[in-house]
Structures are given as structure tokens and as C-alpha cells.
Amino acid sequence: MADNRTSDAAAAPRETDAARRCPACLSNDLEVFLEYEQVPVHGVLLMYSREAGRAHPRADLQLAVCSACGFVTNVRFEAGQHEYGPDYEESQHCSSTFSRFAADLAQRLVDDFDLRDRSIVEIGCGKGEFLAELCRLGNNRGVGIDPSCRPERIDAAAAARIEFRPEFYSAQHAGLAADMICCRHTLEHIQPVHEFLALVRGNIKPGTQPVVFCEVPSLEIIVREARFWDLYYEHCSYFDRASLATLFERTGFEVLDVWLDYDEQYLCLTARPSGQAADKYPVSRPRAKANPSMAAPMADFAARCQASITLWREVVAGWHAQQLRPVLWGAGSKCVAFLAATGLDEEIEYVVDISPYKQDRFLPGTGHRVVAPDFLREYRPRRVLAMNSVYRQEIQAQLDALGLEAELHAL
Ligand SMILES: [Zn+2]
Known part of the structure; x- marks a missing residue:
């Protein structure tokens, strides 16, 4: 051809x-x-x-x-x-560790910015759990914009305060009243990030000063620990503290705070509109310097990832060879990326997930079947590999409750 x-x-x-x-x-x-x-x-x-x-x-x-x-x-x-519809199952709220983190974060934002009886717009609200929490804690009203939103999953009292719009964020959302604009785990899915933040800035109702809260995965821990399982196609944009702050400053925001959270896996930022309109800063002079600690490790990043890929492939293949029936715990993007990079396939029979929405479904890529933790009572794995170390305690407690003596490892 x-x-x-x-x-x-x-x-x-x-x-x-x-x-x-x-x-x-x-x-x-x-x-x-x-x-x-x-x-x-x-x-x-x-x-x-x-x-x-x-x-x-x-x-x-x-x-x-x-x-x-x-x-x-x-x-x-x-x-x-990409297909960001109702079958896009990104919610992590089934995990008590994640829910606690989200609830503490919502409380902190409500307290720090006195978000009580206010209007909150969330861009990329997912299934709406976080917006519902912000509204519940501060008696706020919300607008949640996301093509994958599922209002029926939110309890009725919270849902009554939220208007869900199952669509992508655009210029049509200009002038929405907002005391806070929230954007969590959305920016990493967007490639023209300057254009997108300039749109958010341009959509802000003139004369208002909403606080903006942004949360994305942190590139810093990915690079430091060669976390190859955190690199995947859905995430086309990766930030460290300096690049995220620079982007906000150059699109007409004043950055209030930037910090790492969730075992340093997440990067959070708060900002307000500055006096400057978007695009006022000269292109050739970034406002913040790139984090100098990023340049050197980036040079050997691919090689460190490759070493980690080889190591994990050998470890899991070894478990399989010894008939220890290894299972992976956490059927999310990290798991799909881990399997794609290592090429592991029949060495693992099942992937476990606590989300009922994922159980009895199959992984994109390898097609592994996703099972509920209960299934392990009969399968009796001797090795469990958690796809995120932050859930280690929570998973260990579940293994104990199931009466399993499997050895728990974590990425
Ligand atoms: Zn750049």
C-alpha cells in the first residue's frame, strides 16, 4: 500500500x-x-x-x-x-484511604478559603464525589462539568445542590458564577495546557476573584523513583512544581501555594486571577525556573525505568514459576501500564479491585479479568502485588479479614 x-x-x-x-x-x-x-x-x-x-x-x-x-x-x-463517557471508570472513592484524603482536602479548602454558602465550579468532576463533599461541608452550590459524570451515584441531598453538565469544558462556560474553580486530575489529560488555562482565565466573570484549586500527578516522584507504571497514554501532560506554577503565572494567575500531597504522588496548587490577562508574559522568559533537580535525573530516566521493568518482570515470572499464584491488586491505569511495560501476561491470572463497577470487567490491553477481593478466598494467592504503595495498609487489612496469608508486595 x-x-x-x-x-x-x-x-x-x-x-x-x-x-x-x-x-x-x-x-x-x-x-x-x-x-x-x-x-x-x-x-x-x-x-x-x-x-x-x-x-x-x-x-x-x-x-x-x-x-x-x-x-x-x-x-x-x-x-x-479517547472515549470519556460513563464507562470511563476513574473513581478511587471506593478506597477508604483515598476517601479520607479527599475528605481532608475538601475540609482544608473549605476552611482556608471560607467556602460557605458559595458557588463552586468543578472542571472534570468525574463522578462528582469531591464536589459533593465541598458542597456538603460548606453548604455550597456546585456546577460539575465532565462527560463521564454519573449524578445517580451521589446521595440525593448533595445532588440537589449540584448541577451536572455531561460535557467538555469550553468557551460556553464563560461567566459561570464561581467563588472556587476546582480542577483535579484533569489537566494531565489535556495537551494544549496553556490554551486550556488561558480559556479558564478568560471564562472568569470580570470583577470576580475565584480561588482556583488544581491537582495533578507529580512528575517529581515519577522521575525520582523511575515509576514507569505512572506513564500512560491518557496522561499526555506531566508537571513538577515549577512547571505547573509557571503555567498558571503565564496564563494570568497569581499562585498562592504549591505543595505535594498523598505520599508526594499528587501535586496541588492554589491560585487567583492576577491583574494580568492571559498571554501578557513574554514567551522567551518563563516566570519560574525549571526545577534544577529535574534535569539530571531525566537524562538516565529511561534506563532506570528499563532496569525496574526487567526487575519486576523477573520477580513476577519467578512467583509464577514457583506456582505462588500471584495476583495484582488495583485494576487502574497503573496496572494497565505495568502489564504493558513488563509484557507480563499469563504469569498472572487475575487482577483484584474493590470497586464493584470494575469487578467482572476486563483490563484494556491484556484482557485480564477483574475480580472482587472475596474471590481470593477460593483462589488463595500466595503473592499479592499492590499497584500503589499508598494502599498497602488498607490491602493488608483486607487480606487479613479474608484469612489469607499471601505475602503482600507493592510498587
Ligand atoms: Zn516549556
Whole structure:
């Protein structure tokens, strides 16, 4: 179908792609440092059969870092690949560890910004649990914007205070009254981040000063610990503290605070509109310097990831060879990325998840069946590998309650 000339022509734009503009600071300093070919495009979309899981579309991950602002992006990302509908099951609220974190965070925001009898807009509200918590704690009103929202999952009292809009955030949301704009675990799914934040800034009702709260995965721990399972196609944008603060400052916000939370896995930021409109800062001079601690570790990041991939592949294959019936715990994006990178497949029979929405569904990519913890009573695994160490205690308590003596390990 394609002769040499067409292949050459197809290869040519890739050169340009690699050198293209940083979507965060708009400078021309992107440099590719890691490439994984053909990873599943979704990590948490529900699959209804093993075959559907295995046939799920794949695409390339080619990560580049901007030497001007420290932002990392997948230069091969194509936004059209994704399906953010009701079957997009990203909620982690079934976990008591996660719910406690979210409830404490909501309480802190309500107290710090006196969010009582106020209006809150959440961009990318997911299933709406966090917005419901903010509304409940402060008797606030909310607007939740997300194509995957499921209002029926929120208790009736909270839902009465929230207007859900099952759509993507856009210029149509200009002028929505807001004392707080919340955007959690959404920005990492968007590639034109400068354009997006400029839209948020431009949509703010003139004369109002809403506080903005943003939360994304932190690139810093990913790089420091070579967490290859935290790199996946859905996440096309990765931030450290400096690149996130720079982006907000350059799109017309004054940054109030930036901090790491959830065992340093999450990066949080609060900001307010500054006097400056978006795009007032000169492109060639980022406001904050890239975190100097990021540059050096990035150089050998791909090699450290590869070493970790080899190690985990050998460990799990060893468990399988010894007939220890290893299972993975946590059927989310980390699990899909872990399996894609290690190539582990029949060495693991089942993946466990506490979310009833995921049980008896199948993983995108390998097509592993997702089972409830109860299933382990009969399967009796001798090794359990948790996909996130933050849930270690919670998982151990469940294994104890099931009367299992499986050895628990965690990424
Ligand atoms: Zn940049």
C-alpha cells in the first residue's frame, strides 16, 4: 500500500513533531527522552470481555521534556483516541484511604478559603464525589462539568445542590458564577495546557476573584523513583512544581501555594486571577525556573525505568514459576501500564479491585479479568502485588479479614 516515497513522507513530520513547541510555555525546547511503543490508549475504560480488552486500541508514548519550563508531554499524543463517557471508570472513592484524603482536602479548602454558602465550579468532576463533599461541608452550590459524570451515584441531598453538565469544558462556560474553580486530575489529560488555562482565565466573570484549586500527578516522584507504571497514554501532560506554577503565572494567575500531597504522588496548587490577562508574559522568559533537580535525573530516566521493568518482570515470572499464584491488586491505569511495560501476561491470572463497577470487567490491553477481593478466598494467592504503595495498609487489612496469608508486595 505504501511505497518508499510515502514512508519517507510519513516519516518527515515526526522530525518536526519532536522539535515542536512546548504546549505549556510555548518555547521551542522539547527534547524526547523516553519512548514506549503501542501502549493501550485507555487505562480505566470498562471492557466487557477478554477479547474486547485485548483488541483495545494502542498508540505510542514518546515523552519529551521542555528545557525552558520542565514540562513533560507525549509528542505522539492524539486527543481523538479517547472515549470519556460513563464507562470511563476513574473513581478511587471506593478506597477508604483515598476517601479520607479527599475528605481532608475538601475540609482544608473549605476552611482556608471560607467556602460557605458559595458557588463552586468543578472542571472534570468525574463522578462528582469531591464536589459533593465541598458542597456538603460548606453548604455550597456546585456546577460539575465532565462527560463521564454519573449524578445517580451521589446521595440525593448533595445532588440537589449540584448541577451536572455531561460535557467538555469550553468557551460556553464563560461567566459561570464561581467563588472556587476546582480542577483535579484533569489537566494531565489535556495537551494544549496553556490554551486550556488561558480559556479558564478568560471564562472568569470580570470583577470576580475565584480561588482556583488544581491537582495533578507529580512528575517529581515519577522521575525520582523511575515509576514507569505512572506513564500512560491518557496522561499526555506531566508537571513538577515549577512547571505547573509557571503555567498558571503565564496564563494570568497569581499562585498562592504549591505543595505535594498523598505520599508526594499528587501535586496541588492554589491560585487567583492576577491583574494580568492571559498571554501578557513574554514567551522567551518563563516566570519560574525549571526545577534544577529535574534535569539530571531525566537524562538516565529511561534506563532506570528499563532496569525496574526487567526487575519486576523477573520477580513476577519467578512467583509464577514457583506456582505462588500471584495476583495484582488495583485494576487502574497503573496496572494497565505495568502489564504493558513488563509484557507480563499469563504469569498472572487475575487482577483484584474493590470497586464493584470494575469487578467482572476486563483490563484494556491484556484482557485480564477483574475480580472482587472475596474471590481470593477460593483462589488463595500466595503473592499479592499492590499497584500503589499508598494502599498497602488498607490491602493488608483486607487480606487479613479474608484469612489469607499471601505475602503482600507493592510498587
Ligand atoms: Zn516549556
